[in-house]
Amino acid sequence: MEKLILVRYGEIYLKGQNRPFFERTLVDNIKKVLGNYDNPKVFRSQGRIYIEEIPVERAVLDALSKVFGIIGINPAWKTEKDLDSIRTMLKVIVEDALGKTSGENPTFKVESRRADKTFPMGSMDLNREMGAFILQNFPKLKVDVHNPDIRINLEIREHAYAYHENIPGAGGMPVGTNGKTALLLSGGIDSPVAGWMIAKRGVRLTAVHYHSFPYTSDKAKEKVIDLCRLLTYYCGPIRLHVVPFTEIQQELYEKCPDGLLTVLMRRFMMRIAEIIAKEDGAQALVTGESIGQVASQTLEALASTDDAVSLPVFRPLIGMDKKEIVEIAEKINTYETSILPYEDCCTVFVPRHPVTKPKLDKVRQAETLVDGEALIERALEGVEIHDL
Amino acid sequence: MRQIYLDNAATTPLLPEVRDEVIRSLTEDFGNPSSLHRLGLQSERRIKESRNSIAQLMNVPADSVIFTSGGTEANNLAILGTTRARKRYGNHCITTQIEHSSVLNTFAYLESEGWDVSYLPVDNQGLLDLKDLEKAIRKDTVLVSIGHVNSEIGSVQPISRIGQFLKANYPDIIFHSDAVQSFGKIRLRPVDWGIDLLSASGHKVHAPKGIGILYIKKGTPLTTLQWGGGQEMGIRSGTENLTGIVGFGKAAQLIYEFMDREDDTIRKMKMTLAKGISEAVPEAVINGPRPDEGAPHILNISIPGIRGETLLHVLESHGVYVSTGSACSSRRTKISHVLEAIGAPIQIAEGAIRLSLSYMSDPEELLLVPDILRKSVDQVKRFTRR
Numbered sequence: 201m202e203k204l205i206l207v208r209y210g211e212i213y214l215k216g217q218n219r220p221f222f223e224r225t226l227v228d229n230i231k232k233v234l235g236n237y238d239n240p241k242v243f244r245s246q247g248r249i250y251i252e253e254i255p256v257e258r259a260v261l262d263a264l265s266k267v268f269g270i271i272g273i274n275p276a277w278k279t280e281k282d283l284d285s286i287r288t289m290l291k292v293i294v295e296d297a298l299g300k301t302s303g304e305n306p307t308f309k310v311e312s313r314r315a316d317k318t319f320p321m322g323s324m325d326l327n328r329e330m331g332a333f334i335l336q337n338f339p340k341l342k343v344d345v346h347n348p349d350i351r352i353n354l355e356i357r358e359h360a361y362a363y364h365e366n367i368p369g370a371g372g373m374p375v376g377t378n379g380k381t382a383l384l385l386s387g388g389i390d391s392p393v394a395g396w397m398i399a400k401r402g403v404r405l406t407a408v409h410y411h412s413f414p415y416t417s418d419k420a421k422e423k424v425i426d427l428c429r430l431l432t433y434y435c436g437p438i439r440l441h442v443v444p445f446t447e448i449q450q451e452l453y454e455k456c457p458d459g460l461l462t463v464l465m466r467r468f469m470m471r472i473a474e475i476i477a478k479e480d481g482a483q484a485l486v487t488g489e490s491i492g493q494v495a496s497q498t499l500e501a502l503a504s505t506d507d508a509v510s511l512p513v514f515r516p517l518i519g520m521d522k523k524e525i526v527e528i529a530e531k532i533n534t535y536e537t538s539i540l541p542y543e544d545c546c547t548v549f550v551p552r553h554p555v556t557k558p559k560l561d562k563v564r565q566a567e568t569l570v571d572g573e574a575l576i577e578r579a580l581e582g583v584e585i586h587d588l
Numbered sequence: 589m590r591q592i593y594l595d596n597a598a599t600t601p602l603l604p605e606v607r608d609e610v611i612r613s614l615t616e617d618f619g620n621p622s623s624l625h626r627l628g629l630q631s632e633r634r635i636k637e638s639r640n641s642i643a644q645l646m647n648v649p650a651d652s653v654i655f656t657s658g659g660t661e662a663n664n665l666a667i668l669g670t671t672r673a674r675k676r677y678g679n680h681c682i683t684t685q686i687e688h689s690s691v692l693n694t695f696a697y698l699e700s701e702g703w704d705v706s707y708l709p710v711d712n713q714g715l716l717d718l719k720d721l722e723k724a725i726r727k728d729t730v731l732v733s734i735g736h737v738n739s740e741i742g743s744v745q746p747i748s749r750i751g752q753f754l755k756a757n758y759p760d761i762i763f764h765s766d767a768v769q770s771f772g773k774i775r776l777r778p779v780d781w782g783i784d785l786l787s788a789s790g791h792k793v794h795a796p797k798g799i800g801i802l803y804i805k806k807g808t809p810l811t812t813l814q815w816g817g818g819q820e821m822g823i824r825s826g827t828e829n830l831t832g833i834v835g836f837g838k839a840a841q842l843i844y845e846f847m848d849r850e851d852d853t854i855r856k857m858k859m860t861l862a863k864g865i866s867e868a869v870p871e872a873v874i875n876g877p878r879p880d881e882g883a884p885h886i887l888n889i890s891i892p893g894i895r896g897e898t899l900l901h902v903l904e905s906h907g908v909y910v911s912t913g914s915a916c917s918s919r920r921t922k923i924s925h926v927l928e929a930i931g932a933p934i935q936i937a938e939g940a941i942r943l944s945l946s947y948m949s950d951p952e953e954l955l956l957v958p959d960i961l962r963k964s965v966d967q968v969k970r971f972t973r974r
Contacts, residue, residue: 414901414968450971549971 201279201289202298204255204520207249207264209379210271210371213572218377223249226269226374229436246315246357261367262481267435270369278359281319286360287333294341297364298403307344308334312354319356347507375401375436379512380382380404383486384469384478385440387424388487390517392431392534393525397516398486399435400588406433406480407438407474410445415549415552423540428588430534441476444582445469449549454568459555462496463563467508474509474577476583484512494517495554504563591908592953592960595714595857595942596792597739597769597886597910597944603794606838612795613834621828622817632829638837645840645847646776646786654820655833658800659768662787663733665824666764667694670731670785671703673809674762678728680704684716685929686743687735692925693765695733695928706727713741714876714930721750733760735774737769740926740942741876742886744774751782762808768792768800772843773884775853784808790836793843799832845948849888854945855884857954861943864958869965875929875932875940890932890939894968899941902964908957911942917945 209226223244230249231242239578240254256259256275277293279285288309298306301322312326321329330352331343339586356360383395385407395405408426421442428440445468452464473485487499506513517525527537593601602610602825618635619627636650643650656662660937667677672683683695685707695705706724716734725732732754734788736747754763764785767776771788790799790876804810806825816825846853862879864874874886891899896912903910927937943957 413896414905417897417901543721 201277201285202252203301204276204278204361205251205254205256205260205264206274206276206361207270208247208272208274209249209252209269210369214261221375222269222374224269225376227375229267229269229376230264232436233267234260234527235435254419254545263433264369265367266370267374268372268402268434270365270375271371272369273367274353274363275365275367276363280295281316281356281360283321286330286354286362287537287560289360289362290330290334290354291337293352293362293364294338294350295574296336296350296485299343300365301349305340305342306349307342307347308350308352309343309345309348310334310352310354312356314356316356316358319532321365324492326356327375330354339422342489368402368435375399375402375434376404378402380406381444381484381486382473382480382482382487383407384473385424386488387420387427387538388488389522389535389538390490390525391466392427392488392538393528393532394486394514394516395431396434396528396532396534398514399431403487405431405435405438406477407440408469408476409440409442410469410472411442411447412446413444414447414551415446419540421579423537425588426537427534428539428586430532432588434532438478439588440582440588441480442586443472443579444584445579448579451570451575456566458551458580459553460566461549461551462561463501463504463558464567465549466496466501466505467567468572468576469561470505470509470513471572472579474511475576475580477511484514485509486514486516488517488525490517490522490525493522495556496585498556500557500559503559504558505577506562590953590956592908592957594943594945594949595909595911596946596949597942598795598810599791599797600946601669601813601948602796602835603842603948605842606794606835607798608703609838610835611829613831617834618828621830621877622759631685631828632831633829634834634837637861638833638840639854641837641844642788642842644800645772645844646778646803648779649806650822651799652804652806654804654829655836656787656800656802656824657798657829658791659688659766659789660800661786662789662800662802663688663690663764663766664694665810666785666787667691667698667731667733668813668834669810669823670762670764671698672813676731677760678726678730680706680726680729681727681733681807682706682708682721682724682729684708684710684735686710686714686738686740686926687733688739688766688768691733691735708734708741709734713881714738714926716745716750718749718753722753725758725761729758729761731764731875733764733766735766735769737767737774737886738876738884738926739769739886740924740940741888741930742769742883743877744770744881744883747783748777749779751778753764753782753848754790755782767891769883769886772847775847777907778803778805784852789913790832790839793836794946795839796832799829799836845949852884854947854949855880856886857945857949858884860951861945861954861957864955865889868958868962872961874938875927875936876930885944887943887945888940889943890936890941891965892935892939893972894965896939896941898968899939899964902967903941903950903960906960906964907963908960911944912940 241252279289294473312325312332315322352364383405385391388504428438448468616633619631621631639650639653643653708720762784766787768789772793784805786803788801791797812823814825818889872889900912923937
């Protein structure tokens with residue numbers, strides 16, 4: 201008898217011809233998050249992924265619960281396909297389950313599945329046989345087939361498998377199955393959540409951050425690196441591009457109308473992100489904007505940022521309230537880092553009275569006051585890359 | 589680029605002799621000072637030597653110095669230890685509004701436990717008025733805790749007068765002073781000054797981080813906060829941080845020589861620096877005491893209309909390292925509680941930067957600072973809010 205982990209996956213069932221590709225990607229992603237462990241065996245068979253030769257401990261289960269594409273994780277036991285071995289295994293499982301269950305007289309149920317039709321006993325008979333065995337050995341347990349405290353799953357496949365715990369997975373699709381996008385990552389609460397949501401749909405991320413030293417400190421940059429690292433637990437490896445942005449801000453500040461500064465800045469950010477995206481093989485841009493949250497997120501302002509680029513711009517938070525965004529940020533553990541007080545220290549480049557409904561022609565015209573191409577080229581030369 | 593480190597009130601680099609001694613000790617003195625064999629004895633002896641060097645610097649008996657993990661622990665131990673021991677005699681403590689957070693937050697915790705704490709105001713130089721202290725004293729006052737040198741603006745409280753006054757009139761009140769910023773810079777005489785408890789930290793005087801001391805006058809009531817093997821006279825159990833202790837001892841020895849040779853090395857550098865700045869950047873305002881008063885190593889200035897943090901980063905890009913009194917964010921600027929207490933207007937407080945020196949500062953390098961500051965200020969001013 202040995203312990204192992206069973207992983208169930210969901211939506212990728214639907215993908216017909218692509219299914220083997222999706223499954224392979226998921227297996228690879230699981231291997232990656234278990235990289236700290238010495239050669240666990242990860243393989244798939246009959247719609248399940250099996251992880252063997254690994255300590256079944258909290259850290260492993262937590263890491264797995266962040267892998268997109270997984271819908272459920274079961275710490276399980278496996279043994280030979282004979283009734284005596286199965287009985288011994290169930291005894292261990294019930295003891296484990298009782299250790300994790302409170303209450304005087306817990307109830308239980310055995311649910312068998314016989315995938316191996318050569319096994320001599322049917323699943324109904326197995327349920328009865330093993331239920332009776334458990335009742336004999338654990339007199340304080342009672343049977344409840346509708347709403348049991350302990351649900352023991354027994355599966356007869358190449359071996360006999362059993363488990364009683366089901367840990368929900370992150371859902372979504374395996375990262376790497378749906379292309380790549382470039383995430384504009386500011387260091388605030390929203391953009392990491394936006395990245396997480398896109399990655400959940402199987403999309404890989406590359407990240408772009410704008411650094412305005414000395415107006416923002418190197419601690420702000422460190423914080424963005426930390427945020428990226430937190431995202432990698434879900435989204436896989438991320439290449440972070442830190443773009444020096446001070447010169448662009450200063451030029452815009454000196455030469456363009458004050459009220460348009462934010463919109464102009466956003467346009468430059470989008471343009472630079474688009475160039476980086478294309479170089480890095482990303483097919484769309486992702487931002488953490490939601491309608492009306494700040495002056496630069498009115499429909500007019502969003503339209504005039506989109507106008508600067510030709511790649512599609514995804515804004516997964518567009519219809520969400522701050523509270524909902526914060527809830528996700530807390531769930532994915534980026535919130536605490538996001539609220540560290542290092543971002544945009546200096547309000548110099550934030551106009552006192554931003555134009556909330558910028559007219560596109562005015563914006564385009566204002567932009568001609570600076571040598572955009574040269575500025576972008578210099579910024580790109582100074583890009584610092586962190587592979588996380 | 590030349591690196592000019594002017595953040596010595598935050599921490600100091602190790603003196604080379606201290607570094608050598610620490611490395612030696614790390615390899616050789618691995619015995620547990622409590623062990624009975626030769627190696628244990630050797631470690632115990634090292635601790636004794638360090639304790640002596642540190643005690644000598646303040647002219648106190650060696651057995652009145654106990655080692656802690658640093659200034660914060662020393663302050664916690666002093667405040668919590670005495671109030672625990674004196675609980676039956678009263679319910680009131682006195683401190684000032686400009687203490688270090690390890691003092692203020694410890695008192696805030698005591699308040700949550702039901703203690704009364706008076707926070708004395710200071711004037712625009714950061715100085716306490718003795719009359720205010722006298723007025724604040726009550727029948728149930730058990731502890732007065734007043735920091736010696738303020739870490740942000742360098743104001744120096746008259747702790748010898750305070751201590752002598754308390755001893756003459758209120759001998760039962762315990763007097764603690766946080767001397768983290770003055771230890772090794774100003775000659776301390778706790779015995780003569782009527783001080784019962786005094787905190788100091790190693791890394792502010794070129795020793796490693798993670799080591800500090802609390803001077804405890806013999807007979808001062810103090811409850812331990814940490815139980816175990818009874819090390820440090822039963823007050824602070826736990827296997828001693830031998831490397832830290834050895835490093836602190838060595839630093840204390842060297843500083844004793846520095847202070848003996850010439851008292852005023854650091855102040856002279858500060859005066860030159862202040863003069864240079866006032867010529868190169870005449871719009872700079874000094875926060876707190878005049879350079880010839882105040883602590884020898886701390887100079888706090890503001891350039892009106894410029895944020896301290898922005899200036900800090902520009903200076904950093906020119907190789908000069910300083911501190912700010914306030915952390916700023918786009919939403920709200922958190923003003924330093926010290927600058928608030930001395931009544932600095934918000935524009936001044938937002939702009940404050942602290943330059944702090946040490947025995948390792950190089951007078952030649954300091955001559956470059958005023959011009960670098962001028963250049964940095966001009967750079968920031970080009971982009972200040974319209």
